[in-house]
Amino acid sequence: xxxxxxxxxxxxxxxxxPRCLIExxxxxxxxxxxxxxDCGICVSSCPVNALTKEE
Amino acid sequence: MKLIExxxxxxxxxxxxxSTAKHAALNGANVILLDKKSEIGAPKRCAEGVSKxxxxxxxxxxxxxxxxxxxxxxxxxxxxxxxxxxxxxxxxLPEAGYILERKVFDKFMAMxxxxxxxxxxxxxxxxxxxKDFDSYIVSCESMGxxxxxxARIVVGADGPESRVGRWGGLKxxxxxxDMESGIQFEMIGVEMDDPDCIEFxxxxxxPGGYAWIFPKGDDIxxxxxxxxxxxxxxxxxEHLLKFVANCPATKNAQPVELNIGGDPVGGMVKTLVSDNIxxxxxxxxxxxxxxxxxxxxxxxxxxxxxxxxAAAIKEGDYSGERLKEYQDICKEEIGDSxxxxxxxxxYMSSLTDADLDSIAKAFKDTEFENVSTSELVKLLxxxxxxxxxxxxxxx
Numbered sequence: 001x002x003x004x005x006x007x008x009x010x011x012x013x014x015x016x017x018p019r020c021l022i023e024x025x026x027x028x029x030x031x032x033x034x035x036x037x038d039c040g041i042c043v044s045s046c047p048v049n050a051l052t053k054e055e
Numbered sequence: 056m057k058l059i060e061x062x063x064x065x066x067x068x069x070x071x072x073x074s075t076a077k078h079a080a081l082n083g084a085n086v087i088l089l090d091k092k093s094e095i096g097a098p099k100r101c102a103e104g105v106s107k108x109x110x111x112x113x114x115x116x117x118x119x120x121x122x123x124x125x126x127x128x129x130x131x132x133x134x135x136x137x138x139x140x141x142x143x144x145x146x147x148l149p150e151a152g153y154i155l156e157r158k159v160f161d162k163f164m165a166m167x168x169x170x171x172x173x174x175x176x177x178x179x180x181x182x183x184x185x186k187d188f189d190s191y192i193v194s195c196e197s198m199g200x201x202x203x204x205x206a207r208i209v210v211g212a213d214g215p216e217s218r219v220g221r222w223g224g225l226k227x228x229x230x231x232x233d234m235e236s237g238i239q240f241e242m243i244g245v246e247m248d249d250p251d252c253i254e255f256x257x258x259x260x261x262p263g264g265y266a267w268i269f270p271k272g273d274d275i276x277x278x279x280x281x282x283x284x285x286x287x288x289x290x291x292x293e294h295l296l297k298f299v300a301n302c303p304a305t306k307n308a309q310p311v312e313l314n315i316g317g318d319p320v321g322g323m324v325k326t327l328v329s330d331n332i333x334x335x336x337x338x339x340x341x342x343x344x345x346x347x348x349x350x351x352x353x354x355x356x357x358x359x360x361x362x363x364x365a366a367a368i369k370e371g372d373y374s375g376e377r378l379k380e381y382q383d384i385c386k387e388e389i390g391d392s393x394x395x396x397x398x399x400x401x402y403m404s405s406l407t408d409a410d411l412d413s414i415a416k417a418f419k420d421t422e423f424e425n426v427s428t429s430e431l432v433k434l435l436x437x438x439x440x441x442x443x444x445x446x447x448x449x450x
Contacts, residue, residue, distance in 0.1 A: 008098070008313070008315050010100060010315045010316040010317065011214060011215060011216040011316070011317065012215060012234060012236060012315075012316060012317030014215075014216040014218060015214075015215040015216050015217055015228070015229045015234060015317050015319065016228070016229050016230070016231050016234050016317070017228070018228055020218055020221045020222075020228065022216075023182070023218075024091075024216055025091065025180060026091055026092050026093060026178070041231050044231070044284050044285075045231055045234060045236060045284045045317070046236075046290070047236040047237070047238045047290060047291035047292060047315040047316075047317075048238070048290060048291070048292045048315060049290045049292070
């Protein structure tokens with residue numbers, strides 16, 4: 001996952017991740033990419049479009 | 056590795072966590088209250104409205120340090136601009152309230168917890184936990200140091216992220232259709248018709264939610280909206296920019312702060328406890344599904360959670376069965392009322408802009424005596440046959 005510079009670490013993505021793979025720190029996000037099934041829910045829920053999938 | 060032992064560990068120092076910590080400590084438990092941030096309460100993820108009654112019921116005295124504005128009315132605005140005014144001098148508004156300064160308020164609540172005897176740890180992140188007989192061991196990290204906290208009861212007050220509950224086996228993941236994406240500017244230069252009234256805007260300005268202007272004194276206001284991402288192709292931010300550009304009150308206003316955050320509006324989570332674990336606040340769905348408001352319910356649920364946790368500690372029984380007392384109280388005092396608001400929200404989401412305009416017109420011609428969220432829904436049922444069909448039995 002690519003986290004854009006304008007991410008505000010609100011944690012909405014972590015709340016909707018069905019597999020609980022996102023750790024939200026005060027000023028960083030850590031994705032557990034290994035367990036990710038590419039459902040894309042985190043990407044579409046972001047209020048400021050700060051997440052994009054790696055190509 | 057360093058291991059700290061405690062009776063109750065509360066993860067997250069928002070209103071829910073601080074209230075839990077305070078009431079657990081007041082009732083004799085050893086309590087640690089963690090927050091991952093360097094400043095409790097900042098950044099805010101909230102429109103900052105609370106009811107006066109709610110604070111009073113909890114025995115929290117308003118302070119001039121965190122009340123920015125006392126409100127005296129409500130203005131509801133439909134898509135074509137038809138507005139319905141309800142002011143305290145004409146109608147009774149039992150839910151009338153204050154606009155807070157959350158950055159100050161949240162810190163005050165944490166200070167209350169500290170005064171009650173809780174130990175506060177800021178800039179401390181809980182990274183995971185494992186069961187250890189009749190307790191949990193939580194892995195923590197603070198300023199580069201790793202350590203562990205062993206707690207008989209862990210309370211997840213970690214907001215919409217709600218990871219702690221999931222570590223403990225509770226189903227707190229929020230479905231995308233139940234997560235409201237909130238976004239807000241705090242603005243200067245806001246020109247409201249009446250800066251003592253809060254304003255709500257309905258319809259396609261905010262699919263799945265509504266837009267709001269909450270005055271904070273002088274020409275300052277929180278201007279924001281909540282959308283459900285499954286009901287729109289645009290981001291919450293794009294909706295906000297459009298709203299601010301088109302709303303007469305904000306055409307000359309400028310933002311001084313941007314706030315974002317998820318608001319779980321799917322109703323209360325069914326299971327709030329398991330052995331050695333409880334969840335509270337946004338993490339537990341303690342948010343009114345219709346209004347998205349959750350400060351008072353978080354404080355209230357925190358009180359129940361703290362009291363039950365402390366009692367369980369005294370008895371030496373931290374089983375899910377013992378802690379279920381908290382869940383039962385929450386269901387009765389909070390969860391049951393949310394069911395009907397959830398149905399009302401679903402109904403509201405099904406309305407077109409034209410439906411909303413005609414409802415607003417009917418409301419405008421009605422004389423109100425007493426206005427609360429439930430009274431408004433009752434009136435909605437009166438003026439809309441479709442609402443009667445869907446909601447008639449509930450209110």
